[in-house]
Amino acid sequence: MMNAEIISVGDELLIGQVVNTNASFIGGLCSSLGIRVQYTTTVGDCKSVILDAFRLAWERNDIVLVTGGLGPTHDDITRDAVITFFNTSLVFSEEVFGDIKDFLARLNRDADNANRDQAMVPVDCTPIRNMDGTAPGMHFQRDGKHFFVMPGVPSEMKGMMSGYIAGVLASLGENTRSTVTLMTTGIPESLLANRIRGVEQFFSAASLAYLPSPLGVRLRITAEAESLLQAETTLATVKEFIYNRAGEYIYAENERPLEEVTGELLRQRGGWLAVAESCTGGLLADKITNVPGSSDYFERGAIVYSNRSKTELLDVPEGMLAQYGAVSREVAMAMAEGIRLKSGADFALSTTGIAGPGGATDTKPVGLVWIGFSSAETTYAVDHYLGNDRLRTKTRAAQLALDTLRRHLLGLPILFPTELRMQS
Amino acid sequence: MMNAEIISVGDELLIGQVVNTNASFIGGLCSSLGIRVQYTTTVGDCKSVILDAFRLAWERNDIVLVTGGLGPTHDDITRDAVITFFNTSLVFSEEVFGDIKDFLARLNRDADNANRDQAMVPVDCTPIRNMDGTAPGMHFQRDGKHFFVMPGVPSEMKGMMSGYIAGVLASLGENTRSTVTLMTTGIPESLLANRIRGVEQFFSAASLAYLPSPLGVRLRITAEAESLLQAETTLATVKEFIYNRAGEYIYAENERPLEEVTGELLRQRGGWLAVAESCTGGLLADKITNVPGSSDYFERGAIVYSNRSKTELLDVPEGMLAQYGAVSREVAMAMAEGIRLKSGADFALSTTGIAGPGGATDTKPVGLVWIGFSSAETTYAVDHYLGNDRLRTKTRAAQLALDTLRRHLLGLPILFPTELRMQS
Numbered sequence A, B: 001m002m003n004a005e006i007i008s009v010g011d012e013l014l015i016g017q018v019v020n021t022n023a024s025f026i027g028g029l030c031s032s033l034g035i036r037v038q039y040t041t042t043v044g045d046c047k048s049v050i051l052d053a054f055r056l057a058w059e060r061n062d063i064v065l066v067t068g069g070l071g072p073t074h075d076d077i078t079r080d081a082v083i084t085f086f087n088t089s090l091v092f093s094e095e096v097f098g099d100i101k102d103f104l105a106r107l108n109r110d111a112d113n114a115n116r117d118q119a120m121v122p123v124d125c126t127p128i129r130n131m132d133g134t135a136p137g138m139h140f141q142r143d144g145k146h147f148f149v150m151p152g153v154p155s156e157m158k159g160m161m162s163g164y165i166a167g168v169l170a171s172l173g174e175n176t177r178s179t180v181t182l183m184t185t186g187i188p189e190s191l192l193a194n195r196i197r198g199v200e201q202f203f204s205a206a207s208l209a210y211l212p213s214p215l216g217v218r219l220r221i222t223a224e225a226e227s228l229l230q231a232e233t234t235l236a237t238v239k240e241f242i243y244n245r246a247g248e249y250i251y252a253e254n255e256r257p258l259e260e261v262t263g264e265l266l267r268q269r270g271g272w273l274a275v276a277e278s279c280t281g282g283l284l285a286d287k288i289t290n291v292p293g294s295s296d297y298f299e300r301g302a303i304v305y306s307n308r309s310k311t312e313l314l315d316v317p318e319g320m321l322a323q324y325g326a327v328s329r330e331v332a333m334a335m336a337e338g339i340r341l342k343s344g345a346d347f348a349l350s351t352t353g354i355a356g357p358g359g360a361t362d363t364k365p366v367g368l369v370w371i372g373f374s375s376a377e378t379t380y381a382v383d384h385y386l387g388n389d390r391l392r393t394k395t396r397a398a399q400l401a402l403d404t405l406r407r408h409l410l411g412l413p414i415l416f417p418t419e420l421r422m423q424s
Helices: A021-032 A047-060 A078-086 A094-106 A113-118 A154-172 A189-195 A228-249 A258-269 A283-289 A307-314 A318-324 A329-343 A390-410 A417-423 B021-032 B047-060 B078-086 B094-106 B113-118 B154-172 B189-195 B228-249 B258-269 B283-289 B307-314 B318-324 B329-343 B390-410 B417-423
Strands: A003-009 A036-043 A063-067 A090-092 A120-122 A126-128 A137-142 A145-150 A177-184 A206-213 A216-224 A250-253 A273-277 A298-304 A347-353 A368-375 A379-385 B003-009 B036-043 B063-067 B090-092 B120-122 B126-128 B137-142 B145-150 B177-184 B206-213 B216-224 B250-253 B273-277 B298-304 B347-353 B368-375 B379-385
Touching (some): A003 A021, A021 A063, A021 A154, A036 B047, A047 A063, A047 A078, A078 A120, A078 A137, A094 A113, A113 A120, A120 A137, A137 A154, A145 A154, A189 A206, A189 A216, A189 A228, A206 A228, A216 A228, A228 A250, A250 A258, A258 A283, A258 A390, A273 A283, A273 A329, A283 A390, A283 B283, A298 A307, A298 A329, A298 B307, A307 A318, A318 A329, A329 A347, A329 A379, A329 B307, A347 A390, A379 A390, A379 A417, B003 B021, B003 B047, B021 B036, B021 B063, B021 B154, B036 B047, B047 B063, B078 B120, B078 B137, B078 B145, B094 B113, B113 B120, B120 B137, B126 B154, B145 B154, B189 B206, B189 B216, B189 B228, B206 B228, B216 B228, B228 B250, B250 B258, B258 B283, B258 B390, B273 B283, B273 B329, B283 B390, B298 B307, B298 B329, B307 B329, B318 B329, B329 B368, B347 B390, B368 B390, B379 B390, B379 B417
Parallel strands (some): A003 A036, A003 A063, A063 A145, A273 A298, B003 B036, B003 B063, B273 B298
Antiparallel strands (some): A036 B036, A090 A120, A126 A137, A137 A145, A177 A250, A206 A216, A298 B298, A347 A368, A368 A379, B126 B137, B206 B216, B347 B368, B368 B379
């Protein structure tokens, strides 16, 4: 297997101003093409440090992928470092300049001198075309090794990676590894580990990693073997083992989001969904509408931050709000039923809780969230305790609401977190 | 200035399954304490590679900060690598075990053998207490250099970084650098650069970086000098220069989000806000309610994905929808005015557009978004063209809606993107 290193250039990455999502994207693509990423390294906008990183990476890997520092401004010095590193010189490329002019024309702009300079490329590299910006990429080949340079702007990097570079890497990678990620939600890591106890029997041929997040625990299974077919067979065995023991918690594979799964289930049913949100404040609807085509099954959402809006938009009785408080089983059920009846939707979800940091009472702590569900047949609400971080509570509550819908549409039992904890 | 390297351990980072937000957090904290981060390096769960990374980092830096691979499961090998690296051995720590037992007690759980093993710490390190998990951190000091090891779980890492480690670093850092980030929105990078032309005169003493994102362009100014006071003076001069030329586009400094700014403006006014969202699908309300205490000024949101809901919840006339279509100036204005009147709020925002990929017509391309505003005095809507990426369009539209409110509350002129483009 060929080894690769990803080098990201930019002070903004080192001082924490920008999160390095480029390295994840490149790493993911390399892995899927059978290239092993050994290192990712980030360095600042300093030529000598960049050169040191180039030398080390070139020595210890077959493939080096560099992003960042290719823009037209003074702080962009990667091209200069590349020229020194490969001891080469620049030449004007008509083809690259044509791409730059075409790109600018789409923005109703003309090329200036800075753009003309961007069309200067090292004489012994293959320029990589940039359809989303003005800086070309570069591909050097020496002694069977490959050195790629891309801009740091994510859309420009992605265009080059998914196009030209993926083509080169696909021809280099030899894939004898098979991997899958099982997306679970509604069960904590420790209880999930209990459920699938015994999976260790496969660890000579496969590995398993637990990746917890507020959306749930992802299980990454990787099998490596003499051949791809053998790896895939092992993977299928491990998968089956886990599905048999924890299948109801697995909503998807390979990073597919829950809102896509529920969207597809609704589409299959021809069912309409409406949501009434208090503590999630719009996040639930936001996730639902992130899915292209969601207008085919999502009717409306009501974000009812005030008691008045709960009564006006959802018909929650004022007396109920006074008697039980807005964060209660009764109000969660009334919200779900109210939006379902008002909208004419087939299914409705509701959230009401105390996201914090303020708003707690003696009996209702920060993190208490009621999730409500309503259909023509049934209306119910379940309480959850989601911790004391406002944004994490919103995220977990929206995910639990979607999972409530998934479980209903698949005929799975209602999840009661307290019962789940008692099983352990 | 002392130099630092951040080492992240974990296959999941290399293959792109998890984005390395830990490195940004640590980098940001180091910078603010006057420590220069020179490198961040990511390696997989392989002991020999981890050891190589330790050796190189220890050789070229004064401070090394390691995260990840400290959990109780088989794939966590960082502690083992640390023991080899420092040629030391483990000893049971009653104090660490007490912390672990306390932590588990809060989850109603008892310590098991795996937890007991986690209380084994290298004999010559200072254990770093973990209040959010079971794995202790470690602090080694040798020859004036520092080596810190933390778990990879972000909340556990943050607890250690913000507490014990920040204390150590604060005593080591000598800060003669001053930096600020100006958060702009509503103006593209190239036009912003035109506006502040002349800023180059300060580049001997300060540097300027453009950081574009769908939320706007951030301008990071950094001044470094003999003394902190001198650096701060330079910074203030550059800041003033930029504020004088582009002040109306600067909504905040240092990563403060726009929804916090508009929230504070509403709170000062005692004004109530309501929103009616079509194409943003809940994202606008989600952002508004991310701010703690937003229930003091946010009354309600309506997510009106169907024509029926636009009519029922916002009183948008059916005839208007038929005549102009849901994506139109008329409907955007009617939505904003409708939710304002229905809710009794003082200010209202609306969004209606074509987020794509479907839904475009000959006259209405994907990316067309109308942003509406309504108050007792005025109601208007402005059109924007936000590109062909669904999530980016939602993000940009929600940000533009918030900026419309900010501009109104500050008495700034309405932003017309076409006029802005013509100025260039």
